[in-house]
Amino acid sequence: MGNFSVITVSREVESLGDEVALRLSRVLGYELINREQWMALLEGHSPALSPEPPEEEGERERWMAEVGRLLEELAEKRAFVLLGRGGQKLLARCARAFHLLVVAPVPVRLRRIMERYRQDEVTASRILAEQDRQRERFLLRFFGVDWRNPLHYHFVLNTAFYDVEESCQLVLEAMKRTRPPSSGQQESFFTREGFLEKPVVFSHPSEEEFARILDFYGIRWLYEPRTFPLEWDSEGNVVEAFAPDFYLPDFDLFIELTTQKQRLTWRKNRKVRKLKELYPEVKIKVVYARDYEHILRKFDLEDNHE
Amino acid sequence: MSDPRLGVRVFTREEIQRRVEEVAHEIDRDYRGERPVLIVILRGAVYFAVDLTRALTIPFDLDFMALSPFRLGLRRAEIEKDVDVDLKGRHVLILEDIVDTGLTLNFLVRNLERRLPQSVRVCSFLNCPVRRIAEVEVHYFCFEIPDIYVVGYGLDFRGDFRNLQEVYALYDPSGRSTQVLKRMGKGR
Numbered sequence: 001m002g003n004f005s006v007i008t009v010s011r012e013v014e015s016l017g018d019e020v021a022l023r024l025s026r027v028l029g030y031e032l033i034n035r036e037q038w039m040a041l042l043e044g045h046s047p048a049l050s051p052e053p054p055e056e057e058g059e060r061e062r063w064m065a066e067v068g069r070l071l072e073e074l075a076e077k078r079a080f081v082l083l084g085r086g087g088q089k090l091l092a093r094c095a096r097a098f099h100l101l102v103v104a105p106v107p108v109r110l111r112r113i114m115e116r117y118r119q120d121e122v123t124a125s126r127i128l129a130e131q132d133r134q135r136e137r138f139l140l141r142f143f144g145v146d147w148r149n150p151l152h153y154h155f156v157l158n159t160a161f162y163d164v165e166e167s168c169q170l171v172l173e174a175m176k177r178t179r180p181p182s183s184g185q186q187e188s189f190f191t192r193e194g195f196l197e198k199p200v201v202f203s204h205p206s207e208e209e210f211a212r213i214l215d216f217y218g219i220r221w222l223y224e225p226r227t228f229p230l231e232w233d234s235e236g237n238v239v240e241a242f243a244p245d246f247y248l249p250d251f252d253l254f255i256e257l258t259t260q261k262q263r264l265t266w267r268k269n270r271k272v273r274k275l276k277e278l279y280p281e282v283k284i285k286v287v288y289a290r291d292y293e294h295i296l297r298k299f300d301l302e303d304n305h306e
Numbered sequence: 307m308s309d310p311r312l313g314v315r316v317f318t319r320e321e322i323q324r325r326v327e328e329v330a331h332e333i334d335r336d337y338r339g340e341r342p343v344l345i346v347i348l349r350g351a352v353y354f355a356v357d358l359t360r361a362l363t364i365p366f367d368l369d370f371m372a373l374s375p376f377r378l379g380l381r382r383a384e385i386e387k388d389v390d391v392d393l394k395g396r397h398v399l400i401l402e403d404i405v406d407t408g409l410t411l412n413f414l415v416r417n418l419e420r421r422l423p424q425s426v427r428v429c430s431f432l433n434c435p436v437r438r439i440a441e442v443e444v445h446y447f448c449f450e451i452p453d454i455y456v457v458g459y460g461l462d463f464r465g466d467f468r469n470l471q472e473v474y475a476l477y478d479p480s481g482r483s484t485q486v487l488k489r490m491g492k493g494r
Contacts, residue, residue, distance in 0.1 A: 137384060144381030216376050216383050217409040218416070219440060251441045290482070291437055294455055295407060297463075 004098040004175055005030075005079040006071075008087030010147055013131040014109040014116070016159040016167065017102035021083045023168045031080040038085055045070055053086075053142040060142065064090065072096075088152045089143040098175050101153040102167070108160045144215075154178055206259050206292060207245055213295070214248070222247045226254075228282070230274045242271040244284055254284040259292060311463065313475040314487045316456055317449060322473065325448035326354070329429065330361035332446055333399065341365045342397040343423075345389055347414065348372035350403030350468070353460035354431040354448075358401065366399075367391055373410060383413050393421040402430040403460045405444050412440035431459065432473075449473075452490065454483040 011017020025032035091097040231240035244254035372387035433447035458470030
């Protein structure tokens with residue numbers, strides 16, 4: 001269909017996402033990869049891959065890279081509809097993949113559960129809340145994504161207004177009309193969580209760890225986005241400048257991280273003082289080694305640094 | 307306490323009790339005629355919350371929240387224990403043990419504000435603004451502390467010292483904490 005040989009379907013519980021995925025696979029003649037096929041696919045891989053992402057982060061990164069490669073190779077050979085499994089994240093960089101999110105309002109999903117399973121409202125609402133929570137946790141924990149964020153998808157479909165057949169028609173129309181992304185564009189659209197254009201190369205491991213702490217709490221940051229000239233020669237050339245490590249746009253705050261001993265920070269302090277004099281509107285905070293130790297101690301990370 | 311990991315005593319039991327009661331009076335005054343939801347952030351704030359709520363005279367609902375601790379391998383903070391009450395239209399008062407970087411609290415406030423409460427305020431036993439990274443407003447606090455690591459009255463170091471009834475600085479071999487506390491008039 002158009003430019004896409006793969007459709008990933010993410011769906012809220014009882015949003016008709018499963019039915020839409022099945023119908024799409026039949027209409028298009030694409031293979032449907034649901035939980036059973038997923039397990040067979042990963043277990044049949046050599047070496048076999050676990051169907052769920054591993055808990056340990058290093059292993060999980062390797063698993064994601066391996067599974068992503070496997071899916072991209074599969075997309076070269078076969079057309080398929082991937083139901084759930086974090087497909088929108090695993091295939092975020094794949095230009096052949098169309099990412100679909102199927103949602104429906106809570107009362108609609110609640111009614112569907114009550115009818116389908118013949119449950120009262122209380123039981124149905126508990127089931128819905130529990131399953132929503134499980135799904136949210138799975139994707140947040142293993143893939144680090146807020147999966148309901150519409151920016152992870154080409155198309156978001158609310159099935160409160162359409163039945164399965166109408167939903168499929170809308171998805172097919174959307175797929176037909178979606179322009180192929182230019183080189184690198186798709187990656188940028190679906191993988192950028194923060195403001196960063198490209199992967200950051202940190203100049204110190206402490207900066208990388210600090211960035212992870214910020215990510216953990218959902219605080220957006222930029223790495224060394226601005227260099228402040230501090231001194232000029234007689235011809236107007238900049239002879240001294242300062243680029244604070246982080247900028248936190250939500251707080252309009254620059255952060256300079258230093259792990260040097262306090263007595264060695266005089267040069268940095270001088271630069272910060274100068275910056276404050278020349279750019280009084282700029283908010284900057286220096287996180288000294290002892291502040292950083294406090295942060296690490298608070299987050300029980302100091303053993304990794306001693 | 308004779309644990310070698312402990313340094314100077316920062317706040318005595320009496321000082322803590324007096325300040326907790328004063329803060330409770332402030333809350334009583336500000337929430338008169340209301341029934342706020344007090345959300346205790348597990349686990350450190352439990353000790354403070356028990357004493358504070360005993361000193362309150364206004365009616366309130368009490369609930370608890372726990373956030374997943376930062377650990378390698380977990381990409382995003384998660385609410386591990388959520389409140390049971392509906393916060394829509396309610397006055398929410400978060401009870402914390404300490405606000406320092408503000409990272410945890412900023413996350414919690416953003417999360418709670420999405421539930422459309424009438425207001426969200428923060429009450430912390432300790433406030434350490436010099437360590438602040440994320441902006442958060444602390445509406446009530448018992449003590450402001452300088453850049454030192456403290457334990458006791460719910461605050462722990464690797465799980466220890468929570469149950470101390472007084473607040474101590476963690477032993478700092480550089481002597482810096484002691485000097486800072488001396489300037490505050492604290493010390494042995």
